[in-house]
Amino acid sequence: MNIKTILLLISIILVTLVSCNSNEQSVQSNISYRGVVLYPNDIVSIGSSRLVQIMSDANLNLLGIHAQHRVENLAALREFIESDQGKVLLEECKNNNISVEYEVHALEELLPRDLFTEHPDYFRVDNEGIRVNDFNMCFSSQGAYNEIEKNLLEITKWLKPTTNRYFFWTDDVKDAFCNCELCSEYTESEQALMYENKLLEMLQKVNTEATVAHLAYHNTLKAPRSVTPKEGVFLEYAPISRNYSEPLTAEHKRYLKENLEVFPINTAHLLEYWLDVSMFSGWKKDNWTEIPWNKDYYKRDIDYYKSLGITSITSFATWMIHQQYFDLYGEDKAIEILNTYGNILQ
Template sequence: MKSEILIHPEELTEKQIDRMASRGVNVLGLHPVGGDSAVDSLNRLLAQIEQPSFRILLDYAAECGLEIEYEMHAASYLLPRELFETHPEYFRMNEDGERVADYNFCVSNSEGLEIVAARAAELAHRLYRSRPAYYFWMDDIREKPCHCPACRKLSVAEQQLTALNRMIREIRKTIPNAKMAHIAYLDCIDVPHAVKPEEGIFLEFAPIEKYKDRPDRTREEEERRMMPLLLDYFGKEDAKVLEYWLDNSLFSHWKKPPKPFSADPEKVKAEVLDYADAGFSLIATFGCYLGEDYEALYGEPNITPFTDAFL
């Protein structure tokens, strides 16, 4: 069982790397900020990757024994919104039957999907020192799938998996051992029965509902209920869970300055063991908003509630 902490690329410092490496973390995940401006933060990351100073940091992380990977909401990057003017048919149809370039895209238009796949393959090659596991998530939003006559027959999760299947086929032409995450998150939490995962697709289970402060716990219960079903459908090999135990960006409501942070070691340990028992092989948590600005305000952040759970 491996452990991973995901941080924002701009929060990466030698200190962060030392902290993770000395505590036995296996994988360093880099996650450009999501939300409506995900395409801008992904473009910023790609520019950052070209800078020698950033590459030196990533080289250092690798020397310290950390594997590196990148996880991002990529739909708006993979199908550039500028194409809407000439090719509205590549984009999703909303519930009123109009093509719109707001979120995601149509997964039944083969020409559009070809562009998505080609850009995914190119993106995979740009991710400096990435292990061959790719996380090109759809947009960070609920209830914005394509409603065209062909896509309408598919659930949101099935639409996502259709796009991923096309992408992994393309990526594997040049990176034969590439793998790609199907993220079970928000309205992609159910099993995509109508679409079979292609070779190389693995499950990434990201239960966020339990962190939402609302009296109705139906969605949280649904996540719990889906977990074993998803593991059965995608298989346990390479199955990954993405948690929020150290996610100070969530606890700071994604607004800087970061709030003071602490996690409950007992609770985290119990949940880590639960996931290990269920069969997950990589257990990850976001650990954003614990960078230099955090340290300047509150001192060294404590990541041991997570890392000690693996001892």
């Protein structure tokens, strides 16, 4: 082999290495959705215009608004959206290229529990074999889906995410899926996916671009196997049970990777809790707690998620982007953390 051939081979190797490194770097930095999830009362406490300014300064481009029946139900969410401040928020977000989504545990309101008297078959069978209307539904009941569709189409008249991503989660409880003869053949994750596939069909009747989140959370962390997501159902991975002073556990990593074998990686969304004062406070407002922020731990998590090719990441920041938190722990400190959070996400 002559010297020219050797030099040519070296050049090819170097070009290949540079190209590989460039591709890896593009995966590591291309987070298309970077955001926070808040309650309406968080937004009201500081004002819509102030919130949008804070998010813009932190290079955040996605606002998720969270409501669930224990804190703020859909009626309260609608009241906020249609209020003067809500209208200002949506206009300011539009003008500053901030997308808006709504993340809600909505099943109780999509399938009202008072239907149980006339239609017990709409509701789940518990672990004791008794049909109850406490949580969720019978995920094999077509009658229940007919009722859900009727209520869902009313909700979508006013709830309009600018991303076309819809988040209508099952109830926020553990061990509350259905054990009837039909549903018992499926895991909790598979029952949830049956519901989400149905939601997608319903929503695409009124919005052909609609997509629906499959929430992997608590009992639904394990990947579904015997039910296949319809095209348009995307993964939302939310590891609420993790320890934030430690790396993501091997178990959580395994669950995430297994879900990414079932759901498309290009639409996968990570919902984290790094900034979730409400969670760190035990959801008790008389116990408002400072978040245990550690930049190095946070960057470690982000680097891992980026390495998988995930391009959509948000964190709950409920009770943190809030005037009371600013008063208790310092607005400047909170804003500095938010700026760090947004800049590392880029």
